[in-house]
Structure formats: structure tokens, C-alpha cells
Amino acid sequence: MKEKVLGLETRGEKVLSVFDFDGTLTRHDSFVPFLKFAFGRREFSRRVLMLALPSISFLARRMTRDELKSRLVSTFLTGVDAEWVSKKAVDFCAVSWFQLMRPSGLSSVVAELESGSEVTLCSASPALILKPFADRLGIKLIGTELEVVAGVLTGRIAGNNCRCENKVLRLEAVYGPLTQYRLRAWGDTRGDYELLSAAQEAHWRYFHPAWRRLRLRGAIGVKPGVGVAAHTNQQIAVKFDRDANTDDQQGA
Template identity: 65%
Template sequence: MSQEMLEAGPQSARILSVFDFDGTLTRRDSFVPFLRFAFGNGFFARRMLRMIWPSLRYLGRRISRDELKAQLIQTFLAGVKEQWVAQKAVAFKSQAWARLMRPQGVISVEQELASGAEVTICSASPALVLKPFAEQLGIKLIGTELEVIDGVLTGRISGDNCRCEAKVLRLEAVYGVLTQYRMRAWGDTRGDHELLAAAQDAHWRHFHPAWQRGRLRVEKIYGPVTPATSKESAATTVGGLPRNDDRKGG
């Protein structure tokens, strides 16, 4: 069997289609707007003041992106009832869907489902917040899990933030060895590189306007460095990576 055939996946393999959420299926980040919606402008503004110093430390490279996110979750969600957040997430989905979701992204999800593929979101945003979006799309969800004790959020992440290599590990935990699938993936930030590298068919900023797409080169996890394997994504998945690529959760 040739290297090209190995990289394409087993000939009779089931399709696994994996979508990043923030910035890929949506026009912008969803978690911070959710916090503003859930807590109201006044409370949101007061709590965001607490994030100034952690944000400055992050910009100065004194803490990591994961540590900054952990601080944001601690600041807003420690001691909050899980059920209350879940209810606010449902309301946020209803209020934000039309302006937040990319129409072509929604259509692509529908097309993947119609093709018989196994379809899932794989996102760094909290699964508790994204669950209503995944349910409306009719697909599965893998996201960052929040620690809950006796129905109350502790403000801590359970396990790892679901970005970078953690996305691949979480997918493997749910679906098994990924080489048994013909895997398709859509992403738009540095947090999606490992996900895209694991896919035989990778789509970089596929639903963005052309001027936002940039160019990307990733090293394939299950093979050597190659350009995109599909004609429609080839123009946007080779070349250098934009430096401003990591502004969202991934």
C-alpha cells in the first residue's frame, strides 16, 4: 500500500468530521459574550477588572493561555450552580444564534450529517456552554469540562483545557484510534493545529472571508508534512502561519 493510500485512511473507513467551534462555526468567540449575557453588564464589568492583571501577565508571557483561561473561569464561575449556567446557556443560544453562527458552517455541518459521517464539535470552550449549540446542530460535543461538586462549579477545569494536543487526545478517548477513520477537520487558530494535523482532510479557516484565511502548514501526525488533501482546502492550508492566529480559544 502506498504512503498516499495510508494517509487517506482505510478505503472503507467511516468518516469522522470534527469542527472547532469559536471562530470556525462562529464569527467570534462565544465564552466571553456568554459571560456578559449570563451575568449582566454591571457584574461582568466589575469581574473583568479582576482580569486586568492576569491579562497583563499573559501579554508579558508570564503565564500561559491555559492559566489565563483558568483564571477567567475561576473569576466568574466559582461557586455558581451548574444548573443555573446550563439554563443561561440555553437562553444564550436562542439569543445569539443568528448573529453568532456562520451560515456556511451550519450548512457544512448539515452536509456532513447527511453524508452519514460521525460529526462532532471539538472545542476549548466549556462543554456546559456549548451543549445547546451542539444539540441544535444535532451533533456530538467534546469541550473543556468544568469541575462540579454537589451541583456547584468549583471554578476549576476538570482535566485539560481542550486545545492543541488535548483535542486529539480527547477525540481518541471517545472514538478510539483515529487512523481507523477517514478524518475531516475544520479549525482556525493555533489551538487547532494538532487537530488539523491528525486529519486526512484538513480545512483552515474554511468559512472565513478570503482575506482572513491566511496560509498554514502543519506536520501530519500520521504521516509526513503534506499539503492539503482536498482541492477545496489546498489554497489555504500550506505556507506560513499568521502570527495573530491565537486570539480565540481554539
């Protein structure tokens, strides 16, 4: 087997490079801005009002993030034509690309592709909405799947929200045991913890301004963006749990 040089020298290893999307490759969440774009400001505002009580319950920790995500999907996407959403996603990608995407993140994706790595997005945002972004990047996509019946969205998530342990499970369903790869992972929220823990090279908020990366470095004493999984998992978990309701993107 040929020897590859992939930033660090790796011999006889397949490399899988996994990028979270919202807040990692992007400057902020993409799902809610997409809904505002697709439905228009007035209809978006009307439907958001229906989520006021669930949002309060979430902030009060009486509702989980997955439950709130389900309510969001149900409120906006029940009975909506899937093809219409796909077309709106293409338009959203075109108009928001330069404002939404982090240039340093895009450069890193290109570098991983050029190194010969297998590269994929792995995001809690709906795959239907992220597909144009993955296509433009030229990489694979794993995201939360929305249930479709006869071409119409039911307003339900098919399977599980693709965050936390489900990111690892979805990756294994596509790529097989992750132990056969040198896993590189980029993430920025509690929803990426299990993915980062599984990686040999774990990059936390790697494309963020230094002050945001320092928050985790100060908690566990690591250099920002390098080797998160090599340090005490319990300390990381405590930090993530403390920030779970305030520091996570909806799509993450």
C-alpha cells in the first residue's frame, strides 16, 4: 500500500475527515435562516410564535433539544412538498454561501480532499437542506433525515436527530467500523462530543476566533483545535453539559 503524507505522516491508513456544519464550517446556524428564507419573513414570524412555549420549556430544561427540534420540523415542514424544499435549498445555498461559510473552513475541506481523505459532512441539520452545500463542496453528506410520503414531508424526523452518539452511529452505518480509519473530526458544540471523542485528531472550534476556542482550552488545558479526545473525557463532558442549552446551534 502506498504511503501517504496527510499533514502528519500516516502509513497504510485510510483517513476519514468529518466536518460538522452549523457553527463549524458556517458562522452560525443554517436551518432557522433557511426556514426564514424559504417561507418569507411574515410567515416565518407567524410560525415562530407557535414555538414560544416549547422554547421556554427547553430553556427551563423541561424539554430536550431533540424534542424542540421535532417541534420545529413539525411546525414548518408538515405537509410541505419535498421537491419545493429541495429547490429552496439550492436557492438558499446560492444566496447565502459567502455570508454563511467560514473561508478557513472551506480551505480545510479542500486540503482534506487534496490529501486523499474520505471527506463528509455530518450534521444534525436536515440533509435535504444541506445537500446543495455538500454538492458545492464536492463531499459526501450525512444529516438528519426527514420523513417523506408520496413526495410530501410528514413533519417528522426519520430515525434519530443526527447529533451526539447518533453522529458516530450514522458514520459507522455508512463507512463501517471507525477503527479502520484515522478519524479526523471538526466540531463546535455538545452535539459533537461523541464524534470528537472517537477521533484520533479532534479539532474543537478550529475555525472560530481565538476567544471562543479558549473557553474549552481553559477548562481542560489543551491547545485549541488539537487532540481534544486525548484529554480527560469527564472534564470535557462537564463543560459541554454546562453549555448545552446556551451554546449549541439548533442544527448541531
